Amino acid sequence: MSKKSIVLIGILSLLLTAFFGAAAAADSPTVLRLWHLQAGPLGTALEELVEDFNSQHPGIEVRPEFMGDATALHQKIMAAIAANDPPELAQVAETYAANYIAEDVLLPIENFFDGPNGLSAEDRADLVPTALKIATYDLEGRDTVVVWPFNISLEVMFYNPEMLAEAGLAVPSTWDEFNDVVRSLHLDNERWGYAWTPDVVLFINLLRSHGGRLFNDDLSEAAFNDEIGLEVMNYLVELVDNGTMITNGFDWQFELINERAALATNTIVSKAYIEADLGDRFELGVAPIPAGSKRSAVVWGSAFGIFQVDDEKSRAAWEFLKWIGKTEQVARWSAVSGYLPTRYSAFEDPLIKEQMEVNAALRVGLETLEFAQPEPNFVAWPQIRSAISNAVNAVALGLMTPEQALRDAAQKTNRILLMAN
């Protein structure tokens, strides 16, 4: 073969490759990386949902990538932002979303609500307000839905119905009754009324349910170092003295399962984990968090965020979020995960209705949704959360008086707020 022929064949091959390559590129779907934190069976369930979306939307390919827990995912997102290569879509915990918003790396979801492929008035009315509230942030002085709500979990009370029945006690519905039950069921070194890993959540629940506030109106100062705050701290001391077992991390589940504690308060999602190990020891009771002068429970959630990407990708990402937020998908996800639905219509879905009949937790969750409030969601909150948690721990372990602990936490909070502002 002559040199000329070889050169000709080479040029022809290149031209053909370029032509078919361009044709293939024109046909190739818009690829969206979806970084998420759903492990195990929940990860599989999410992947199945994504697979269904991909098969129904040939022009878009969502690629789910598991990135570990919320902290690990946040670290990877931080590194990706620094490298100027964030994923198109990521599941973000509200704690960290505030940081992304402050750094202007997220596209506010609300931008898509009124567009040609936006949300109908019916859709908007169907979204659970608490879910929207979790996804709403202060953007230049205006409350804006920045991320798309996906998971909702809230604080409930777990109890051992047999222990309560044996002692002739009713399920406590107020904090005073709760304290009485703890005292009544406590047997020295044998049984505790309440198993509790001291943290900020119970403090917030108690504070809010007694009319207290964490901060002043313009978020410039701590407001929990007042009479109500002190009353709450004193209540915690009383609770510990009356028969609360201080646990570490998730150990409270172990104490409840092994019938060494009668009551616990934690996220509704814990139910599945407790029941997995409970066997036929007893039927786990679930009730709303007790009330003070009013009802209050902390609600959390994770949401999907769209990072700053080009128009084509952001439209595709919104298409995915809109799809996964439809009643059918919301009901499917809720049924598998134990998280509460983010749409009211999902509660009417046969899948959830069926679960509501057998699963009291869902009924309790629906009831609690009406008064549940999220934790604060501004940038400095994780630091303040840590300061208050330390104060609660110090009081629970008897290392500080309630006054000292509150004063200390308030000073730290004010310093953090000063730095943040």
Next chain:
Amino acid sequence: MQNNAGVKRREAFHPSPFKAALDKARPYLYLAPAALILFTFHLFPIVYGGFISLHQWGLKPGKMVGLQNYKLILADAEWWDSLLNTFYYVLTTVPLELGLGMLFAVLLFGKIKGRNLYRLSYFAPYITPLAAIGVVWGWVFNYNTGIINGVIRMLGGSAPRWLLEPTGILTLLGRFLGVKIPFGLEGPSLALVTISIVTVWHYVGFHTVIYLGGLTQIPKELFEAAKIDGANSFRVFRHIILPILSPTTLFLSVVGTIGAFQSITLIYVMTGMGWGGAGASGHPLGTTRVALLYIFEYFFTYTQTGYAMAGAILLFFIILFLSLLQMKVAGRRVFYLGEGD
């Protein structure tokens, strides 16, 4: 060319300017690859970190704030607490690692049955990933379900709270002995001491192996001479082994101190990875929050990169100062074999 005597005169060597320049540059060219790596991955990050520390830097670059981050961090009591925790951690790990490492090396240097098996078993913890070690030892020291407390309870004892206990170890000992420990002298928390125990267990194998390497350098004649002179085992250890191993001890103490200052994995994993009840790392009550964990928290959890970087630069200078001090002070006492021959 020949001179008059017919001796061929050697022409003066005049290299070309290019060759001369190349010869001059040659050592630098040889050093260049290593220097490039050193600059890119070590020096540049330090300088860039210093640059970041002068800015209000979150996820992205912000405005220049001068030394503001340094002022803030130096005014934060938690930073000083974290430094104190770091010193406690260094003091409860490095001396024990050195002592036990030397002890095991001397024992394993002798002719004992199954010596290689022992050497392997001492080294095994060192090659086990720290995260796995942290999880397993976290279970072992679990207050409710841990095997240690299980045994203590079985024997009728009162189970310590281990990783949950923020009280100082000296205060706990004082309570046990009925002695009141004054404020400020409480010592590290039991939680931190528990982590130190696991740290020593992890690193002692490394120290043993390095000491074993040092022991093999000692000429056999010295041991034989000492034996003839009637020296007992202790005197052999005191006057032969200890001085000859002093360069190894200096090396291990410097490396161990730097390592302890930079420790984070084990502490982070064993204290619940930020989930330990308090909602932040350093549980319980910040008594296990060492300086690097403080920096980590500000960087990853609070996303205050500029502030965290100021902490990192301060820690860099502290480690540098301590390493130089160790070399200067201990260096005088180091005996090198062959010195003074």
